[in-house]
Amino acid sequence: MAVSSRERVHAAAVKLFATKGFHGTGIRDLAQEAELSSASLYHYMGTKEDLLAEIMRTALNRLLDAAREATAGGGDPVHRLRTLVALHVLAHAVGPAETRVVDNEVDVLSPAAREPVVALRDAYERLWASAIDDGVAAGVFRVEHPAVTRLALLEMCSGVARWYSPLGPLALDELAEHYAELASRALGCTSAPGVADLRRCREIVAKEWGVSV
Amino acid sequence: MAVSSRERVHAAAVKLFATKGFHGTGIRDLAQEAELSSASLYHYMGTKEDLLAEIMRTALNRLLDAAREATAGGGDPVHRLRTLVALHVLAHAVGPAETRVVDNEVDVLSPAAREPVVALRDAYERLWASAIDDGVAAGVFRVEHPAVTRLALLEMCSGVARWYSPLGPLALDELAEHYAELASRALGCTSAPGVADLRRCREIVAKEWGVSV
DNA sequence: CAGAGGCTATCGATCGATCGATCGAACGTC
């Protein structure tokens, strides 16, 4: 078969959780979207909450792996930050459903299921914090409240998943580049605008997300 | 009585819809929070969806009124934009629950109920678009994609409702001022940083939201 | 001024529908 039932269930859940929300999606909706009976669903998942948690962990692991690979080797904080921004924006533009589930449904998880998800998110945000702090220490970023600015930039970039459409006037490359520029400016970047290594980001996204970018 | 039952229902719905989501909140949850029986609830609302729509319209009208009052008279686009940013951030910091409902639950409304809500949101965003476009035309903003930048800034500012806590290190004034600065920088603002009229914004928020800011 | 009648606010009980989840049985493949 082209795609396994297991993959169909996962994809169906991502799509429906993103558009109708976790509580707004019924087991029978899931079954219909995955082309299975509601009973068969339970051959591939635990509870509905288990399925949600697995989706979140998968998505966050993918994003974290991609970010670590893209920024491996450290180096110039400006370049690192611009790379993180470009990667984040690309990921949210090519996989808005997955992203919206991660961003919007964390609170519905029970504490036990939420804990590893939050841990992954924190690990990812530490990459951002490190780039920003290094840049501030090196004097290339001039910003008053680095921690607040990190949150502001993350929210700005995640917002892409809420409105971006590939049918719009902006190509993915322009979008990522523009956001990198916005972030650099917000951080009071004084160095010449080092162009983020967009090609590398595109390759990583293409590999991790299995899409052509 | 100090607060009417009608107000208690409204407040309970804002709180629960914000924390548990619309579909995650049951009629009986609402009733318990409002200290009424589930049957009495229906004396003050139509359907659950009607209640959600009313909350959204109320919140958006308040924000729109505040923004119009704060930017009345037009004038310097930089000052106008900074005022809009400061007001938006203050509103999202003092009323995060209300804001999260408006931002996260629009999709659950039926088309008929969603239409006026989206119209209000569009009217509000036009204030931002106008300030940005005027600034670009006047040459005080230098940004490549004004429309995309507007969306990016709006998402950045709305994100405040997701993480801000009054217990944190930043006072409301500093927060609003910092965001105004971030937005100015992102827009490539070339003029001297005109301080947003924070006092006026605070007064408007205090009046419209009925809180001391 | 007594009380009949209406209006607002409230509730316990309950409706049919749908929820998440489970069961035992049947299918095909090795």
Place this chain on the structure above:
DNA sequence: GACGTTCGATCGATCGATCGATAGCCTCTG
């Protein structure tokens, strides 16, 4: 005949919503 997959039928619980009834209060009337 063992195993991985699929399903119809169905479970108890909960969902949003409605019902008729009750208690308090204001007004009009005789």
